[in-house]
Amino acid sequence: MQNEELANKRNSEIFLEVFTEIERSLKEICKDEYTTNFAELLRKARGLNQVVNYYASDLKEFSQLRNAIVHTRRQNFIIAEPHPDVVQEVIHIKNLLQNPPVVKTVMKLNPYRVSPSASVKEVLTTFAEKGFMRCPVVSNGKIVGLITAKTIARWLVNSSGIIDNTTVSQLLNYIDNDDYCIVSENTDIVSLIALFNNSVRIGAYLQAALVTLNGKPDSLLVGIITPSDFPSIIGQLKVKH
Secondary structure (H helix, E strand, O other): OOHHHHHOOOHHHHHHHHHHHHHHHHHHHHOOOOOOOHHHHHHHHOOOOHHHHHOHHHHHHHHHHHHHHHHOEOOOOEOOOOOHHHHHHHHHHHHHHHOOOEHHHOOEEOOOOEOOOOEHHHHHHHHHHHOOOEEEEEEOOEEEEEEEHHHHHHHHHOOOOOOOOOEHHHHHHHOOHHHEEEEEOOOEHHHHHHHHHHHHHOOOOOOEEEEEOOOOOOOOEEEEEOHHHHHHHHHHHOOOO
16 A cells, blocks of 8 residues: 555554454465454464564454454544554554564574584683573585584583583484474564474474575575574564554
């Protein structure tokens, strides 16, 4: 919807048009084109989409406002004319549903990574100096694992604990593949949030999402997202007044 078009319309007209688009998006999310009850659509969609879940209470209130607008029309005016902030928020939700931000807008660029031939001592030194808690292992351009504090603890318990002359390759057997996932830089952040939430639900607890150009392990590693990035990611979902 172009700014020129918006300038020539009442808030109520804009609100109704945008809310209709949101309703259409919920039907697409639920793969249900027949349900006309908005409350039922909302109930189904909030379990499938993080934007819907985040804005569920607002969307419920907006549906009541939509009903008020529709049922209080007069010939020359509308009693329930929405506030401009409400119109801005409903447009923001519609945009998030139809075109959510992608991972490359929130990831840390060019993360620290090591090869299997790197020394464990080097990794620990870098962790200590930079405050890192994890790093990808890349061999011949392919991601082969993620070293975390848990990885090192597992190795220490099952080894002599002698760090000198120990290489990262000796840690690979102690890497937990459930600690990380690999996503494309163009993955939307709604899907990304769902990956982390699902990992918590099954008790896996993702330590990082490793971002490559096309989401394949043998594609160029361009970024990383960890749980500490989530405040800024959630911030992308919030409406900016």
